[in-house]
Amino acid sequence: MTSPDEPFNTSSLRWSIAGLLFAATVINYVDRQTLSVLAPVITKQLHITDLAYARILQAFLIAYTVMYLVSGWLTDRWGTRRALAIFMAWWSVSNALHFFARSPFSLGAFRMLLGLGEPGNFMAANRAVSEWFPPRERALANGFVNAGAAVGATIAAPVIVVLAARYGWQWSFVFTGALALIWIPLWLVIFRRAAPSNTKLVRPKTPWKQLLTMQTTWALFLPRFFSDPVWWFYLFWLPKFLVEQQHLTMRQMGALAWLPYLTADVGSVVGGLVSGRLITRGWEPVRARRAVMIPSALAMPVSICVAFTNRSGWILVFVSLATFFHMMWRTNLATVTNDAYPIPVLGSISGILAFGNGLGAAIFTEIVGQMVTHFSYNSVFVLMGLLHPTALLAFLLLMPKASMVRKEA
Numbered sequence: 001m002t003s004p005d006e007p008f009n010t011s012s013l014r015w016s017i018a019g020l021l022f023a024a025t026v027i028n029y030v031d032r033q034t035l036s037v038l039a040p041v042i043t044k045q046l047h048i049t050d051l052a053y054a055r056i057l058q059a060f061l062i063a064y065t066v067m068y069l070v071s072g073w074l075t076d077r078w079g080t081r082r083a084l085a086i087f088m089a090w091w092s093v094s095n096a097l098h099f100f101a102r103s104p105f106s107l108g109a110f111r112m113l114l115g116l117g118e119p120g121n122f123m124a125a126n127r128a129v130s131e132w133f134p135p136r137e138r139a140l141a142n143g144f145v146n147a148g149a150a151v152g153a154t155i156a157a158p159v160i161v162v163l164a165a166r167y168g169w170q171w172s173f174v175f176t177g178a179l180a181l182i183w184i185p186l187w188l189v190i191f192r193r194a195a196p197s198n199t200k201l202v203r204p205k206t207p208w209k210q211l212l213t214m215q216t217t218w219a220l221f222l223p224r225f226f227s228d229p230v231w232w233f234y235l236f237w238l239p240k241f242l243v244e245q246q247h248l249t250m251r252q253m254g255a256l257a258w259l260p261y262l263t264a265d266v267g268s269v270v271g272g273l274v275s276g277r278l279i280t281r282g283w284e285p286v287r288a289r290r291a292v293m294i295p296s297a298l299a300m301p302v303s304i305c306v307a308f309t310n311r312s313g314w315i316l317v318f319v320s321l322a323t324f325f326h327m328m329w330r331t332n333l334a335t336v337t338n339d340a341y342p343i344p345v346l347g348s349i350s351g352i353l354a355f356g357n358g359l360g361a362a363i364f365t366e367i368v369g370q371m372v373t374h375f376s377y378n379s380v381f382v383l384m385g386l387l388h389p390t391a392l393l394a395f396l397l398l399m400p401k402a403s404m405v406r407k408e409a
Contacts, residue, residue, distance in 0.1 A: 014132040014133060014141075016190060017128060017132055017190070017191065018132075018133075018141050018144050018145075019144075020183070020186065020187055020190060020191070021125045021128060021129075021141075021144070021145050021148070022144045022145060022147065022148040022151075023148065023183055024084065024088060024121055024125070024148070024183060024187070025121060025122075025125065025145050025146075025147075025148025025149050025151075025152060026148045026149075026151050026152040026155075027088070027092070027152065027176075027179045027180060027183060028091070028118055028121045028148075028149070028152060029148070029149045029150075029151075029152025029153050029156065029235075030152045030155065030156050030159075030160075030176050030179065031091060031092065031095040031114065031118070031176050031177060031179075032114070032118060032152075032235070033152065033153050033156035033157070033160070033235065034095065034098070034156065034160055034172055034173055034176050035056075035098070035107075035111065036156075036235055036236050036237075036238075036239050036240070037156055037157050037160040037161060037164075037239050037253075037254070037257070038160060038164055038169045038172060039053065039236075039239060039240045040239065040240055040243040040244060040250065040253075041164065041169055041250065042101075042107070042169060043240075045169075046101075046102070046103060046104060046107065047104075048104050048107075049373075050369055050372050050373050051369050051370070051373055052104050053240075053369070054365055054366060054368065054369025054370075055104075055108065055369070056104060056107055056108045056111055057111070057236050057365050058362050058365055058366060059108040059109070059111045059112040059115070060111040060112060060114060060115040061115065061232075061358055061361050061362040061365060062112070062115070062358075062362055063111075063112045063113070063114075063115030063116045064115035064116075064118060064119050064358045064361075065355055065357075065358025065359050065361070065362055066358075067115065067116050067117070067118075067119050067120070068119045068123070068350075068351045068352075068354035068355045068357070068358055069351045069352065069355055070351070071083070071087065071119050071120035071123045071124075071351060072123045072348050072349070072350050072351020072352070072354070073348055073351060074120070074123075075120065075123045075124050075127055075350075076127070076344065076345070076348055080124050080127050080128045080131065080191070081187070081188065081191040083120060083123070083124045084120065084121065084124035084125075084128075084187065085184050085187055085188055086120070087117050087118075087119075087120030087121055087124065088117075088121070088180050088183060088184055088187075089180060089184060090113075090116065090117035090120075091114055091116075091117030091118045091120075091121075092117075092177045092178070092179065092180035093177065094110060094113035094114040094116070094117055094177075095114055095173055095176060095177035096173055096174045096177030096178065097110050097113065097173075097177075098110045098111075098114075098170070098173035099170045099171065099173050099174050100170075101170075119351075119354060119358070122145070122350070122354060123350050123351055123354070125145045126142075126334070126337065126338065126350045127350070129141045129142055129145070129338055130338045133338075135279060135285045135338075135339060136276050136279045136280055137276060138276075138285075138335050138338045138339070140269070140272035140273060140276050141272070142272060142331050142334050142335045142338070143268040143269045143270075143271055143272025143273070143331045144268070144269070144272075145268075146264075146268035146327055146330060146331050146334070147265045147268040147269055147327075149264075149268075150261045150262065150264035150265035150267075150268055150323070150327060151261075151265050152261075153235060153258075153261035153264070154258040154261035154262045154264075154265060155258065156258075156261075157239065157253065157254045157257040157258045157261075158254045158255065158258060160172050160176070160254075161250055161251060161253070161254030162254070163175055163176075164250075165250075165251075211345065211348065211349055211352060212352065215398055215399075215400055216340050216398075216399065216400060217349065217352065217353070218398055219394070219395055219397075219398035219399040219400070220333065220336060220337060220340075220353050220356075220395075220399075221352065221353055221355075221356040222356065222391070222394040222395075222398065223333055223391035223392070223394050223395045224333070224353055224354065224356035224357045224360065224391075225356040225357070225359060225360035225391075226360060226387045226388070226390045226391035226394065227297070227326070227329065227330070227333070227360075227387055227388050227391035228330070228356075228357040228360055228361060229360045229361045229363075229364035229365070229384075229387060230300070230303075230322070230326055230384045230387050230388065231264075231323075231326055231330070232361040232364070232365065233364070233365075233368060233380065233384055234260060234319065234322070234323055236365070237368060237372075237377075237380075238257060238260065238319065239253055239257050241377055242256070242257060242312070245377055246310075246312045246315065248312065256312070256316060259316050259320050260316065260319045260320045260322075260323040261323065262320075263320040263321070263323050263324040264323035264324060264326065264327040265327070266324060266327075267296075267323065267324035267325060267326065267327035267328045267331075268327040268328075268330075268331050270324075270328060271292050271296070271327060271328030271329070271330075271331040271332050272331050272332075272335070274291075274292050274328075275288040275289050275291070275292045275332050275335070276288075278291060285335075285336075285339040286336055286339055286340065286399070289332035289333070289335055289336050289339070290332075290395075290396075290399070292328055292329075292332045293328075293329050293332050293333060293392065293395065294392065294396075296325045296326070296328040296329035296332075296388075297325075297329055297388040297389055297391060297392035298388075298389065298392070299321070299325040300322055300325055300326065300329075300384075300385055300387070300388035300389065301385035301386065301388075301389065302318055302321045302322055302325070302385065303318055303319065303321075303322040303381050303384050303385040304381060304382050304385035304386075305318045306318050306319065306378070306381040307378035307379070307381045307382050322384070322385075325388075326388070329388060333395070336399075337349060337350060337353060364383075364387075367383075368380050371383070
């Protein structure tokens with residue numbers, strides 16, 4: 001094994017860390033998607049309406065949004081290794097507790113507990129990427145983290161449908177929550193050996209007030225606010241839409257619903273590779289990220305096509321294209337944070353920016369619930385197609401034009 005004293009930019013061990021971050025994100029999304037996949041069954045058994053389902057999702061999202069700020073702060077103080085292990089243990093136990101849900105209220109309470117733990121995964125992963133990877137590889141590393149989200153969502157549908165059919169929906173939450181028992185020991189052992197010698201646990205010197213007054217912060221906050229709700233919509237509502245509106249059976253949904261998440265997986269990696277290749281050719285990092293983000297955002301209105309077809313095959317094609325381009329966009333938008341801010345404040349700034357993610361998701365989840373109840377899913381797909389161009393406009397107007405190269409702390 002490579003010595004931890006070897007410089008981080010030449011250590012092959014950093015890709016072991018990337019692999020563990022990928023696996024953590026897979027588990028994070030499998031746990032998160034268990035409810036979404038089983039929503040057609042659970043909402044029927046517990047007599048949950050579309051609006052009540054939206055409120056249950058909001059219980060998760062409100063806790064998730066608030067904890068983005070707290071978990072970023074904790075990550076900066078605890079360090080990546082300790083923080084991620086604690087976050088994983090919390091959200092996994094919370095997921096298993098869904099076994100005891102017997103009413104909309106108890107289901108919402110357990111979703112809130114899950115939401116308290118899950119955002120810490122991304123705060124710790126973002127810090128780890130900056131600790132371990134040089135600029136030319138950061139987008140690819142972030143692409144692997146985002147790919148973990150897509151892989152988790154991809155495998156969740158078929159696996160959870162089978163588990164629920166064989167053991168019941170309650171035990172599906174227990175089985176998915178138990179995945180942490182494998183990951184946490186590996187993480188604690190490998191990251192202890194892997195701690196880079198040039199990265200020390202440095203207390204943040206930049207207060208939140210100063211971070212909030214920076215134009216760059218708002219250039220990243222507002223795009224997260226407008227664009228991330230699209231991903232949440234496909235995570236939380238797509239399985240329900242396919243069963244209730246397209247009249248697929250649970251088995252048919254489980255066999256098909258993974259496709260948009262697979263294309264999201266590909267988009268994560270492709271987005272990271274393209275901007276990384278531009279940097280190796282001499283492009284300034286933020287300029288390279290922007291070159292990928294612009295066409296990705298402009299392609300997102302493809303989801304509007306869903307409103308004009310009733311054929312499940314074409315719907316999956318349009319949604320799969322949307323998730324592909326969303327992840328190309330998201331990977332590079334997230335990596336701008338690594339390029340623009342020093343390591344000691346990455347947890348805090350990531351929490352602030354991710355707060356925009358959760359805030360937008362919470363607001364638009366309520367809007368989606370109202371639109372589905374009073375109008376139709378078609379109107380929602382139109383709305384989802386317009387959010388990325390809005391996010392791109394905010395980014396282009398607010399992002400400083402000067403070169404933004406992160407100064408190592």
